[in-house]
Amino acid sequence: MNDRDRYPASVAQRGKGLLRVFDEAGVLTAADVHVALRLGKLGGESDEFALFAVALAVRAVRAGSVCLDMTRLRDVTADEDVDLDALPWPDDAAVLDAVRRSPLVLGSEAGPLRPILLIDTADGPLLYLQRYYLQERTIRDVLADRARSAPDVDVDAVAAALDRFFPGSEPPDRQRIAAAVAATAWTTVIAGGPGTGKTHTVARILALLQSLYGSHLRLGLAAPTGKAAARLRESVETQSEELGLRNVPGAMTVHRLLGWRPGRSRFRHDAHNRLPYDVVVVDETSMVSSTMMSRLLAAMRSDARLILVGDPDQLTSVDAGAVLADLVARPVTGAVPDAVTRLTARDLADTLPGDGTERALGTRERERLAAGIVRLSRGRRFGGAIADLAVAVRDGDADTVIDILRAQPPGIEFHPDSAADAVDRDVVATARSVLAAAEVGDAASALDALERHRTLCAHREGPYGVRHWSARAAERIGADRGSFLDEDTWYVGRPLLITVNDHDNRVYNGDTGVVVSDGDGGVLAAFARGDRPLTVHPSRLSSAVSVHAMTIHRSQGSQYDTVSVVLPDDRSSLLTRELLYTAVTRARKVVRVLGSEEAVRSGVGRRVLRASGLRRDPGTPVGREA
Numbered sequence: 001m002n003d004r005d006r007y008p009a010s011v012a013q014r015g016k017g018l019l020r021v022f023d024e025a026g027v028l029t030a031a032d033v034h035v036a037l038r039l040g041k042l043g044g045e046s047d048e049f050a051l052f053a054v055a056l057a058v059r060a061v062r063a064g065s066v067c068l069d070m071t072r073l074r075d076v077t078a079d080e081d082v083d084l085d086a087l088p089w090p091d092d093a094a095v096l097d098a099v100r101r102s103p104l105v106l107g108s109e110a111g112p113l114r115p116i117l118l119i120d121t122a123d124g125p126l127l128y129l130q131r132y133y134l135q136e137r138t139i140r141d142v143l144a145d146r147a148r149s150a151p152d153v154d155v156d157a158v159a160a161a162l163d164r165f166f167p168g169s170e171p172p173d174r175q176r177i178a179a180a181v182a183a184t185a186w187t188t189v190i191a192g193g194p195g196t197g198k199t200h201t202v203a204r205i206l207a208l209l210q211s212l213y214g215s216h217l218r219l220g221l222a223a224p225t226g227k228a229a230a231r232l233r234e235s236v237e238t239q240s241e242e243l244g245l246r247n248v249p250g251a252m253t254v255h256r257l258l259g260w261r262p263g264r265s266r267f268r269h270d271a272h273n274r275l276p277y278d279v280v281v282v283d284e285t286s287m288v289s290s291t292m293m294s295r296l297l298a299a300m301r302s303d304a305r306l307i308l309v310g311d312p313d314q315l316t317s318v319d320a321g322a323v324l325a326d327l328v329a330r331p332v333t334g335a336v337p338d339a340v341t342r343l344t345a346r347d348l349a350d351t352l353p354g355d356g357t358e359r360a361l362g363t364r365e366r367e368r369l370a371a372g373i374v375r376l377s378r379g380r381r382f383g384g385a386i387a388d389l390a391v392a393v394r395d396g397d398a399d400t401v402i403d404i405l406r407a408q409p410p411g412i413e414f415h416p417d418s419a420a421d422a423v424d425r426d427v428v429a430t431a432r433s434v435l436a437a438a439e440v441g442d443a444a445s446a447l448d449a450l451e452r453h454r455t456l457c458a459h460r461e462g463p464y465g466v467r468h469w470s471a472r473a474a475e476r477i478g479a480d481r482g483s484f485l486d487e488d489t490w491y492v493g494r495p496l497l498i499t500v501n502d503h504d505n506r507v508y509n510g511d512t513g514v515v516v517s518d519g520d521g522g523v524l525a526a527f528a529r530g531d532r533p534l535t536v537h538p539s540r541l542s543s544a545v546s547v548h549a550m551t552i553h554r555s556q557g558s559q560y561d562t563v564s565v566v567l568p569d570d571r572s573s574l575l576t577r578e579l580l581y582t583a584v585t586r587a588r589k590v591v592r593v594l595g596s597e598e599a600v601r602s603g604v605g606r607r608v609l610r611a612s613g614l615r616r617d618p619g620t621p622v623g624r625e626a
């Protein structure tokens with residue numbers, strides 16, 4: 001059901017004046033207006049400007065922000081056909097004035113209901129819906145509390161364990177620094193792009209902690225999606241023998257870790273019933289929303305270690321908040337703890353001013369150690385042009401991005417005028433290798449072959465969308481095989497995508513697999529799980545679809561030898577820097593970009609706007625005791 005159906009277009013619900021104009025223009029939805037009017041009614045507010053600001057705040061959350069930045073009211077991303085400049089924007093100062101006086105902010109005689117908070121910060125005022133303000137405050141307060149104390153450890157024993165688990169390490173070694181922090185602080189944030197060794201480091205940290213405390217240490221491994229959780233477990237498990245790591249637990253979604261119960265709004269674990277683990281690791285933290293992070297932090301025992309791992313430059317959660325990126329960028333106060341300074345003296349000897357380089361840490365990087373933040377920067381999986389391209393996209397350097405694309409060094413292909421034929425060739429070659437392995441029941445090789453090439457799109461629909469490119473791929477593969485691919489059957493070699501979590505069969509939303517022969521006239525669906533694929537009888541899968549192309553969002557957490565990235569029109573608001581970065585970093589060997597130079601430039605220039613207060617000093621709530 002869309003918004004228009006849910007909220008019929010009566011004036012009472014759609015408002016009048018500004019609310020109505022902005023709704024009709026497509027900037028606000030009927031739901032935004034409805035919530036603003038409802039809050040206005042309950043809180044005794046009828047001022048048009050104040051209600052307009054509330055509707056924008058509701059809209060901001062819908063678009064992924066935690067609050068509304070009152071100094072950037074007009075920074076809204078809208079559909080390409082909305083002319084934002086033509087709209088009757090009220091004067092920003094007048095809107096702020098109305099909000100400052102609003103009973104929704106100050107409270108009214110009608111009652112204590114104050115559902116909106118205006119927070120004055122050094123960089124200007126932020127407007128919050130109460131729920132999101134409370135979440136942000138929980139995140140801030142719990143992290144501050146956790147930073148006030150540190151685990152009681154024998155620093156010499158940690159030094160010896162670091163030498164044991166990072167043998168031959170050459171300074172500066174940020175992986176070793178991350179382990180030193182994780183051993184001596186309650187909270188560690190390990191940030192880094194794909195292949196920088198985040199999971200490699202996590203496995204060593206767990207082994208190191210077990211060597212200090214024993215193998216009865218209770219470990220909780222989690223990630224925002226079931227697929228990411230399964231990958232984390234798999235990767236830690238694969239390294240466990242080499243590291244002598246024992247009792248590696250299963251990994252679960254953050255929802256499950258917290259004890260989600262169907263039909264209940266509260267999790268089993270919260271501030272009154274804390275999580276039982278001594279160490280909690282969360283992978284792919286960039287996809288964790290503000291709501292989930294506040295719940296996780298509230299449920300952490302103050303004497304349990306928390307290790308947040310992820311890539312802050314990737315696409316963020318669909319829900320409000322970009323917590324990992326905020327944590328990595330927020331101001332840091334306090335000094336680097338003595339234990340960390342001692343354990344990392346060899347790595348910090350040649351600190352450079354500013355951000356540092358791969359060779360030497362920068363002063364800013366060093367300061368961040370005080371908050372337990374370590375950014376791994378050395379790519380271990382791929383190098384050369386793909387890494388250079390990813391860095392240029394990440395840094396918003398459109399000229400360098402275009403230079404690299406135009407030069408087409410090994411590993412990069414750029415096709416401003418599409419290159420569907422090149423994509424077709426890879427699609428057909430990949431399908432042939434998948435089929436060859438699937439026919440003889442070699443699930444592991446079929447799954448490997450599936451990772452040779454993937455077409456990635458920003459959109460689902462239209463000429464640049466998944467639907468179009470999937471249909472084209474299916475047609476080409478069918479023509480090559482001489483038979484029509486009937487996607488309603490379990491044909492051998494069919495690439496699968498799971499679309500909901502299915503705990504019974506241990507397959508999760510986003511998992512990809514392939515149909516293989518069972519060697520006995522039947523078929524099995526196989527999914528990658530470390531050394532030994534998981535196989536399931538396809539009739540037990542209720543939510544599998546064919547995957548010949550996928551959205552960039554869906555591809556998060558996976559990598560392929562070659563990716564063909566289909567860019568939309570340069571006006572598409574979906575095309576952002578984070579999306580491009582995520583797409584480029586999915587490639588292990590070759591990235592092929594199909595799109596115009598304008599599209600690339602506007603993608604690099606368009607940031608996902610996610611307002612939040614976490615990056616700022618706390619600020620003061622207007623009309624309330626702090």
Ligand SMILES: Nc1ncnc2c1ncn2[C@@H]1O[C@H](COP(=O)(O)OP(=O)(O)OP(=O)(O)O)[C@@H](O)[C@H]1O
Pocket residue numbers: 175192193194195196197198199200201380381
């Ligand atoms: N210090 C190291 N020495 C040798 N090999 C390493 C080191 N660190 C990582 N690697 C190897 O580099 C590869 C990438 O590491 P890893 O999978 O841990 O990266 P990641 O940051 O978790 O990647 P992703 O974000 O894609 O999950 C792995 O094959 C790993 O074994």
